């Protein structure tokens with residue numbers, strides 16, 4: 030895939046921007062705060078529907094403006110596409126009801142590497158679910174719909190739980206909702222499991238490439254539901270055939286039933302995919318608690334490399350790769366390995382504060398752009 034142009038209106042530090050991109054390696058150079066990350070984020074947002082980190086639409090509207098628009102044009106498998114996302118400020122409430130993460134129906138594959146990725150490894154489970162979801166949305170057909178439906182169903186059950194507690198609704202109203210919720214939970218569950226199955230081999234391959242032969246990085250999907258079902262229950266539906274799906278729906282239905290009275294007291298749904306985790310271990314030990322900072326960073330890099338490979342396998346489309354400030358924290362050897370990896374992709378965006386230590390062009394054309402004063406302009410050397 031190729032992104033050939035970007036247009037912004039009132040997006041973060043940009044009032045108006047229109048820029049054309051070439052194929053190859055595009056390096057955005059500018060001092061801190063110049064607006065490099067904003068450019069990458071806008072492209073990711075237009076292509077995938079999610080921003081970087083803890084993105085909120087209302088924060089992305091340029092200070093003092095009433096809304097933003099981001100738009101990209103490009104081509105996937107030589108077929109041109111246009112993607113656009115607009116947001117108007119008074120919509121904050123409506124947006125909160127939809128959830129913060131509403132990807133377009135056919136996201137264009139973009140994979141972003143950022144120093145913040147280390148939180149996938151060392152942070153809370155939310156960052157890992159987000160990583161899994163990002164992958165599943167691009168790689169598993171129907172996952173986006175399942176994810177949105179599931180989260181809506183959880184909110185509806187939570188409202189109903191509170192209504193039951195206040196005796197505004199009868200207890201019997203809960204059961205049909207829980208059946209619906211169980212169906213959606215099972216869809217999210219099997220989507221994440223599929224991603225894990227496809228990811229495991231790629232992750233260990235990528236980690237060995239970066240850390241050396243014999244070093245291992247493992248990812249294991251840890252669905253929250255296993256805390257609530259019989260130890261012997263088999264939830265490892267490897268290929269997710271239909272009868273297994275039924276089995277999984279039933280497991281969720283029973284879990285909701287058994288936690289119902291406590292959930293009514295607390296007014297929230299205790300069990301389900303919104304509590305899932307992805308266990309990450311390095312050389313057999315849990316990476317979150319036992320790995321060094323250096324190992325955690327290498328693991329994060331490997332997770333994004335694996336994501337790039339998986340997205341390409343699943344969509345038969347090379348993702349556009351964005352590297353935000355990543356080179357500055359790599360040692361020479363890792364820099365070399367990462368560059369080698371990136372050279373396999375047809376379009377790569379790299380941000381950096383200076384041109385020092387950046388990949389030399391190798392076989393790919395390399396283009397520099399200077400980011401300053403709200404402008405992005407090609408640098409002719």
Ligand SMILES: Nc1ncnc2c1ncn2[C@@H]1O[C@H](COP(=O)(O)OP(=O)(O)O)[C@@H](O)[C@H]1O
Nearest residue numbers: 041042061062063064065066067088090091092
């Ligand atoms: N909603 C916004 N309105 C106006 N400026 C913003 C907004 N959000 C971020 N900025 C500005 O964007 C700049 C940071 O841009 P960023 O792309 O992160 O810089 P860098 O080049 O270091 O990556 C900061 O100066 C910040 O004030």
Ligand SMILES: [Mg+2]
Nearest residue numbers: 065066353354
């Ligand atoms: Mg930045």
